[in-house]
Amino acid sequence: MMENCKNRIWRIARIESECVHHLRKSTKPKTNAAQYNVLNFGAKPDGETDSTNAFLAAWTQACGSNQPATVFVPPGRFFLRNVVFQGPCKNNAILVRVDGTLVAPSDYQVIGNAGNWIFFQYVNGVTVSGGVLDGQGPSLWACKASSKNCPSGATSLGFSNSNNIVISGLTSLNSQLYHIVINGCQNVKVQGVTVSASGHSPNTDGIHVQLSSGVTVLNSRIRTGDDCVSIGAGTTNLWIEKVACGPGHGISIGSLGKDLQEPGVQNVTVKSVTFTGTQNGLRIKSWGRPSSGFARNILFQHxxxxxxxxxxxxxQNYCPDNNNCPGQESGVNISDVTYQDIHGTSATQVAVKLIVYLPEPVAFPAHWGCLEPGLAITWNGNENSLLL
Structure with a gap:
């Protein structure tokens, strides 16, 4: 068992090395870039004037350039409605450099049903560097807390069907819904990101990844009201390292198995992470219903x-708030999961909670993977228990 765990760790490390090497090659900064300052297209840094069309005009020029291009957002506060930066572009090296703050509408109804506030689609080789996104989410959170008929809310920053993306040095504040979503993308690097929202803000996942491959999340600080990082169906070759989480709901794979036909999650490494005052730490969750989904080759380390x-x-019986639970056996197959060097303190007496479907009670299913030496979690100075 120990030898199999070591082989699996080496295999995941090799996958990460290959992904980062490819990413570095594909996102190498280009010289002699064309510069497009949003002020030159009519944007106003007063936090009130609608600058949406000015940003779109700057993007259109950068996207249509035959050479590498930079969209520059200088210091100041820029008010934006929901905006879609559409590709494909004529060049594969666009830098969106933000030195200021982008501000969403204070009235959540304006973008609450748009799905996304700032959205990139069908782009290749785009880097978003620096800046602050102020999603103005608290008024929508209050609406949801009052059980009124509220819109779902908008994700602050979304990338869809895009390749070779870098998000670096960005701060996301008070998103209405998710802060950052990576959907259907290849080779994405998220580094040095700060996410900040109330620990009671609903459905404000920090970083959500789904249907994507070769995503790396590094050196980031996430404080929010839902998962710090959530990993959805169809995610492969994901590397998460040096992420500080809390408050929040931890780092979660899932929920999986919501659909009968669903792609699986595999080759995921989560290492050198910290959790402070979170609801969960390292979590895998799936619905209790038949599904073709799976989670395998997962390493949780340090x-x-x-x-x-x-x-x-x-x-494997995930059902938030216990409303309309399917109440069936989960079809999601979970295998080759390794926990290595996990330690610290918990707020409850149960350190490891397994709610699973098994033909007969066992201590820890061997086909799942390994609980390696180094698992040491205490509660009031005492070792915690394993709950099956």
Whole structure:
């Protein structure tokens, strides 16, 4: 078992090395870039004037350039409605450099049903560097808390069907819904990102990845009201390292199995992460219904928990708020999961919670993977228990 775990760790490390090497080649900065300052297209840094069309005009020029291009957002506050930066572009090296703050409408109805606030689609070789996104989410959170008929809200920054993307040094504040979503993308690097929202903000996942391959999340700080990082169906070759989470719901694979036919999750590494005061630490969750989905070849390594309610969770009967639960056996196959060097403190007496479907009770299913030496989580100074 130990030898198999070591082989699996080496295999995942090799995959990460190949992905990062390719990413570095594909996102190498280009010289002699054309410059497009949004001020020259009519944007106003007063936080009130609608600058949406000015940003779109600057993007159109950069996207249509035959040479590398830069869209520059200088210091100041720029008010934007929902905006789609559409590709494909004529060049594969566009830098969106933000030195200021982008501000969403304070009235959540304006973009609440748009799906995304700032959205990139069908682009290749785009880097978003620096800046602050102020999603103005609290008024929508209050609406949802009052059980009124509210819109779902908009994701602050979304990338869809895009390749060779870098998001670096960005700060996302108070998103209405998710902060950053990577959907249907290849070779994405998220680094040095700060996410900040209330620990009670609903459905404000920090970074959500789905249907994507070769995504790397590095050196980021996430404080939010839902998952710090959520990993959806169809995610492969994902590397998460040096992420500080809390408050939030931890780093979660899933929920999986919501659909009968669903792509799986595989080759995921989460290492050198910290959790402080979170609801969960490392979690895998799937719905209790038939599904073709799966989660396999997962490595959780070098994690530190501080006062975490549920440090390690595998839940195959996931049903938030216990509303309209399917109540069937989960068809999601979970295998080759390794936990290595996980330690810290929990807020409850149960450190490892397994809510699973098994033909007969066992201590820990061997085909799932490994609980390696180094798992040490305490509660009030005492070792915690394993709940099956």
């Amino acid at each position: 994690a530190v928990m501080t006062n975490v309610q549920n440090p390690i969770v595998i839940d």
